[in-house]
Amino acid sequence: xxxxxxxxxxxxxxxxxxxxxxxxxxxxxxxxxxxxxxxxxxxxxxxxxxxxxxxxxxxxxxxxxxxxxxxxxxxxxxxxxxxxxxxxxxxxxxxxxxxxxxxxxxxxxxxxxxxxxxxxxxxxxxxxxxxxxxxxxxxxxxxxxxxxxxxxxxxxxxxxxxxxxxxxxxxxxxxxxxxxxxxxxxxxxxxxxxxxxxxxxxxxxxxxxxxxxxxxxxxxxxxxxxxxxxxxxxxxxxxxxxxxxxxxxxxxxxxxxxxxxxxxxxxxxxxxxxxxxxxxxxxxxxxxxxxxxxxxxxxxxxxxxxxxxxxxxxxxxxxxxxxxxxxxxxxxxxxxxxxxxxxxxxxxxxxxxxxxxxxxxxxxxxxxxxxxxxxxxxxxxxxxxxxxxxxxxxxxxxxxxxxxxxxxxxxxxxxxxxxxxxxxxxxxxxxxxxxxxxxxxxxxxxxxxxxxxxxxxxxxxxxxxxxxxxxxxxxxxxxxxxxxxxxxxxxxxxxxxxxxxxxxxxxxxxxxxxxxxxxxxxxxxxxxxxxxxxxxxxxxxxxxxxxxxxxxxxx
Ligand code: KIV
Ligand code: ZN
Numbered sequence: 116x117x118x119x120x121x122x123x124x125x126x127x128x129x130x131x132x133x134x135x136x137x138x139x140x141x142x143x144x145x146x147x148x149x150x151x152x153x154x155x156x157x158x159x160x161x162x163x164x165x166x167x168x169x170x171x172x173x174x175x176x177x178x179x180x181x182x183x184x185x186x187x188x189x190x191x192x193x194x195x196x197x198x199x200x201x202x203x204x205x206x207x208x209x210x211x212x213x214x215x216x217x218x219x220x221x222x223x224x225x226x227x228x229x230x231x232x233x234x235x236x237x238x239x240x241x242x243x244x245x246x247x248x249x250x251x252x253x254x255x256x257x258x259x260x261x262x263x264x265x266x267x268x269x270x271x272x273x274x275x276x277x278x279x280x281x282x283x284x285x286x287x288x289x290x291x292x293x294x295x296x297x298x299x300x301x302x303x304x305x306x307x308x309x310x311x312x313x314x315x316x317x318x319x320x321x322x323x324x325x326x327x328x329x330x331x332x333x334x335x336x337x338x339x340x341x342x343x344x345x346x347x348x349x350x351x352x353x354x355x356x357x358x359x360x361x362x363x364x365x366x367x368x369x370x371x372x373x374x375x376x377x378x379x380x381x382x383x384x385x386x387x388x389x390x391x392x393x394x395x396x397x398x399x400x401x402x403x404x405x406x407x408x409x410x411x412x413x414x415x416x417x418x419x420x421x422x423x424x425x426x427x428x429x430x431x432x433x434x435x436x437x438x439x440x441x442x443x444x445x446x447x448x449x450x451x452x453x454x455x456x457x458x459x460x461x462x463x464x465x466x467x468x469x470x471x472x473x474x475x476x477x478x479x480x481x482x483x484x485x486x487x488x489x490x491x492x493x494x495x496x497x498x499x500x501x502x503x504x505x506x507x508x509x510x511x512x513x514x515x516x517x518x519x520x521x522x523x524x525x526x527x528x529x530x531x532x533x534x535x536x537x538x539x540x541x542x543x544x545x546x547x548x549x550x551x552x553x554x555x556x557x558x559x560x561x562x563x564x565x566x567x568x569x570x571x572x573x574x575x576x577x578x579x580x581x582x583x584x585x586x587x588x589x590x591x592x593x594x595x596x597x598x599x600x601x602x603x604x605x606x607x608x609x610x611x612x613x614x615x616x617x618x619x620x621x622x623x624x625x626x627x628x629x630x631x632x633x634x635x636x637x638x639x640x641x642x643x644x645x646x647x648x649x650x651x652x653x654x655x656x657x658x659x660x661x662x663x664x665x666x667x668x669x670x
Contacts, residue, residue: 127332130299132339137377145405145413147183147355147381148398150176153198154185154217156389156430164429169198170207172429175422176386177209180414185215185241185383189231190224199231208236215239215288220269229276237284239322240277242269246305247293263305270309287313288322290359295327295336299343307349315353322381323348326359327370329392334366338373345378357381360396362388367396368404386426387434387441400439407477416440419482446479446489449535451497454490458499461486492536494529498522505545508538510617511629517644524548549646549662555579556605556664561657563592570595574657578603593632593656605664606637612659614652630655634663643667 117123152172157163164172169186176184186202187195199216202208214235218228220242232238244255244265251257257265270289277285289309291302306323315321325344327337337360345356358374358381360367371382384390388397399422402412416422419441423434436444448454453474460472470478479486487507490500498518505511513521528544529536536544559575559582566588572595574585587599593609600607611633630647643666647658 127296127336129332129336130339130343132343135339135342135377137338137342137373140376142372142375142405142408142410145402145410146375146379147357148181148402148414149183149185149215149357149381149383150181150385150398151185151359151383151395152176152385152389154188154215155383155391155395156385158188159389159391159394160430160432162431163192163194166194166198166201168429170201171425173202173207175425175429177212179416179422182211183213183215183239185217185239187231188217190218190227196227196231203232203235210236213237213239213284213286215241217241217243220244220265222268222272225269225272226276229273229280232283233280235283237286239286239288240273241288241290241324242266242273242309243290243292244269245292245328246301247296248298249296250293259301263301263308266305267308267312270312274313286320286322288324288357289313290324290326292326293328294325295331295340296329299340299347302344303347306344306354310348310350310354315350317352320353320355322355322357324357324359324381324383325379326383327361327367328359330361330363330367330370333364334370334373337370338377341374341379342377355381357383359383361390362393362396365393367394368400371396371401372404386422387432387438389426389430389432397439399441403440403477403482406481416482419484421483440477440482443488446475446477446484447491448474448489448500449491449493449495451495451500454497454500454503457489458503461503487538492525492529492541493534494526496525496529501525501541504538504541509542511545511646512615514611514613514631514633514644516633517631517646520644521545521548545646549644549666550648550658551665554665555668556600556661558657558661561596561654563595563653572596572599574599576603576661578605592653593660596657596660600660600664607634607664607667608637609634609660610642612656614656617648628652628655630659632656632659632663634660634667636667641667 153169187199189196189199208214216228216231218224228240246262251262291297291305294302310321313321325341348354356379358371358379360370384396384398386399388394399416402414403416405412423441427433434441436442448457456473457475490503492500492504501522502513502518555578557577562573564571568588569590570592571588572592574596576583583603585599585602587595589595589598597607597609609632614630617627617629627650632645633642634645635642643663645659645663645666647655647662649655649658
């Protein structure tokens with residue numbers, strides 16, 4: 116690691132644009148999207164997609180709503196050439212979708228490219244050549260004039276070749292590869308020259324694509340470059356200004372967003388940021404960032420799980436758990452304070468109101484995710500999260516103090532066993548802690564009678580394995596049972612009592628009622644909660660009392 120890297124790396128020189136306008140703008144409409152998953156994304160895979168996978172991903176992209184899809188680099192591989200032919204010959208392209216194909220600006224490649232598109236209803240020919248100084252000098256060995264001539268000649272040839280196939284609705288895209296490292300005056304010169312040769316008009320716009328082929332600077336520098344181009348290129352009304360950010364600095368999404376504020380109208384990228392090196396801009400994040408600002412993206416990610424599944428199956432890549440909007444963990448809170456805030460946010464939510472759930476910037480339902488994964492439990496989790504899980508999965512609402520008591524049980528368990536505790540194991544832990552009436556006080560049965568001083572109860576129980584029949588008279592059945600237990604020396608007082616019906620919520624069980632008691636030992640005032648579940652509220656209450664006694668006697 117270099118302590119002083121300045122002799123090796125230099126900051127990228129910013130463009131002079133003192134009166135930049137983009138910082139004051141907001142994005143109010145979605146751009147034209149172009150998916151390059153089947154080209155830039157495909158070229159960057161360990162193993163490029165075969166025709167079947169390409170077709171599956173093509174269909175997924177159409178289903179999402181992409182209207183421009185770069186499907187291949189037909190002059191570069193037979194697979195790609197054949198894929199374009201198959202799409203056209205088998206009429207697999209929806210009427211509202213235009214396919215695009217890439218070619219370098221060289222005559223034989225351009226001829227092969229146009230040949231691949233023969234018979235297409237509509238198509239975009241995408242010509243690219245590198246324009247920056249390092250590429251001119253190191254890679255191409257060309258002067259500025261030669262690079263300019265290369266671009267112009269390529270466009271002229273495509274114009275001629277496409278004129279011979281008038282049945283296709285042709286459009287042209289020209290990309291200045293390495294645009295963001297190109298001198299702005301040269302970039303404008305090339306852009307103006309190619310749009311003049313193509314004969315771009317407001318009815319026949321040329322797409323001028325300005326890639327950050329390698330991200331070289333902070334997103335504001337890219338935005339300045341885009342605004343500069345937006346203000347300086349000729350025939351602005353005959354041009355669709357497009358951007359193609361890569362993610363080498365990890366800021367492709369920000370660069371795309373600022374570029375849209377700076378005048379870009381179209382964005383090229385890939386699902387989940389696939390592409391060479393760190394990838395192209397992630398179109399899923401970009402689109403859903405718009406969505407969460409209240410702007411309709413025009414792309415449908417309402418079943419993100421399916422998109423992830425198709426993407427992974429086709430590319431062989433996996434979507435990481437923290438991938439914005441799509442990762443397995445992005446709607447999950449493990450931390451206690453986050454869980455508490457989310458639980459309160461959910462509780463305060465009104466139907467059809469503006470989304471405002473703390474720590475959950477986006478409604479998981481909008482991408483087809485349920486709420487079950489929002490709160491997950493491990494040793495970092497808090498009582499609010501635990502209570503939420505028991506309530507949402509099992510319908511058991513815990514009073515606050517019981518939440519604290521059970522939270523300590525969960526923490527001990529998590530510290531001992533590590534890892535996550537799912538809803539079902541959490542329920543088992545709850546049941547083991549509160550509902551296991553096996554020892555030492557075991558319920559066997561009861562009968563209730565009216566009595567002159569209130570209610571009388573007869574209890575059949577086991578206490579430390581010994582059967583007992585006990586009787587008590589009190590204000591109500593629980594009071595009577597407390598008094599009955601005094602017959603075997605159990606001295607407790609009930610401090611609070613709650614009951615509720617459970618409906619269908621206990622999975623697989625037939626309990627209909629839940630009772631929760633807070634009891635204190637008359638000997639040392641230790642307080643414990645007891646919980647009872649049963650098919651009647653009375654049996655549940657007795658269960659809760661017995662559960663509390665057992666909890667006291669365990670300590
Ligand atoms: O990154 C790039 O410059 C490209 C061009 C072909 C647009 O992918
Ligand atoms: Zn690229």
